[in-house]
Amino acid sequence: MARIRRLTGYIGAEVEDIDLRRELGSAESNLIQSALNEYHVIAFRKQLIDSSQQKSLTKLFGDVGRLPYVRPTEEDPDVIAVLKEAQENQAGVFGGEWHSDFSFLENPPAGSVLRAVDIPPVGGDTLWASQVAAFENLPLELKTVIENRNGIHVGKPYGVKFAPPVSTQVNGSIKMVRGDPAADREVSHPAVVTLPKSGKKALFLNPIYTVRLGGMTVEESQPYLQAIYQHATKPDFCMRWHWQSGDVVVWDNRASMHYATNDYNGFRRLLYRTTYVNEAPV
Numbered sequence: 519m520a521r522i523r524r525l526t527g528y529i530g531a532e533v534e535d536i537d538l539r540r541e542l543g544s545a546e547s548n549l550i551q552s553a554l555n556e557y558h559v560i561a562f563r564k565q566l567i568d569s570s571q572q573k574s575l576t577k578l579f580g581d582v583g584r585l586p587y588v589r590p591t592e593e594d595p596d597v598i599a600v601l602k603e604a605q606e607n608q609a610g611v612f613g614g615e616w617h618s619d620f621s622f623l624e625n626p627p628a629g630s631v632l633r634a635v636d637i638p639p640v641g642g643d644t645l646w647a648s649q650v651a652a653f654e655n656l657p658l659e660l661k662t663v664i665e666n667r668n669g670i671h672v673g674k675p676y677g678v679k680f681a682p683p684v685s686t687q688v689n690g691s692i693k694m695v696r697g698d699p700a701a702d703r704e705v706s707h708p709a710v711v712t713l714p715k716s717g718k719k720a721l722f723l724n725p726i727y728t729v730r731l732g733g734m735t736v737e738e739s740q741p742y743l744q745a746i747y748q749h750a751t752k753p754d755f756c757m758r759w760h761w762q763s764g765d766v767v768v769w770d771n772r773a774s775m776h777y778a779t780n781d782y783n784g785f786r787r788l789l790y791r792t793t794y795v796n797e798a799p800v
């Protein structure tokens with residue numbers, strides 16, 4: 519029977535003694551679902567699974583979803599190849615700033631599953647920060663500002679208004695649609711969301727997609743948002759995963775932010791990502 523081993527005080531757990539190539543029984547399914555609710559990120563080592571087994575795992579947490587703006591693999595429209603080739607030294611890295619995936623959608627992904635295939639000998643780690651712990655420990659003066667307030671999100675990397683300079687854009691192996699005026703549309707989500715399965719509250723603001731707080735201009739919001747991000751990404755609330763080929767990691771996109779390190783020039787890194795959706799944030 520699978521066992522859960524926590525990785526830090528606030529976030530992350532490794533699921534040991536499990537084989538994801540098998541169909542999981544209800545006891546194992548319940549165990550890993552409740553581990554995700556409790557720890558927000560769960561990791562499995564040495565799982566040599568394929569795309570269809572990855573999708574079976576993904577379905578334990580919600581409906582398999584497809585995302586706009588990023589082209590999926592040719593083999594399977596539900597799967598994205600997160601790939602940086604060894605020679606792509608000048609490219610940025612996909613997800614190379616703290617964020618919650620696609621928070622600018624009306625119904626952003628509830629979470630994602632990553633499966634590691636080619637991993638550099640050193641580097642390429644991913645960090646996650648618990649936004650439940652960040653909210654619980656948020657200084658009162660910031661709590662007061664964001665309580666009952668929305669965050670306003672825009673698909674900045676894919677739009678026109680906030681598009682990053684071409685020289686800094688991630689390019690290369692991940693094919694993205696850019697310059698879409700529809701991505702400039704403002705979408706509101708509560709700055710503090712309640713997680714449907716656990717009832718816990720989490721900060722839901724991030725530096726890639728949140729442009730301002732509701733009822734404030736971009737300029738008025740900035741000091742508050744910067745203070746919140748500095749707090750919300752404190753190492754105390756973080757875990758750092760050093761990938762090995764065969765690893766599978768599932769994360770709750772509402773309960774955490776994540777960050778992909780870009781410290782592996784000269785090495786290829788390939789992971790396959792699937793996404794699951796549930797109800798919109800509340």
Ligand SMILES: [Fe+2]
Nearest residue numbers: 613618619776
């Ligand atoms: Fe991401």
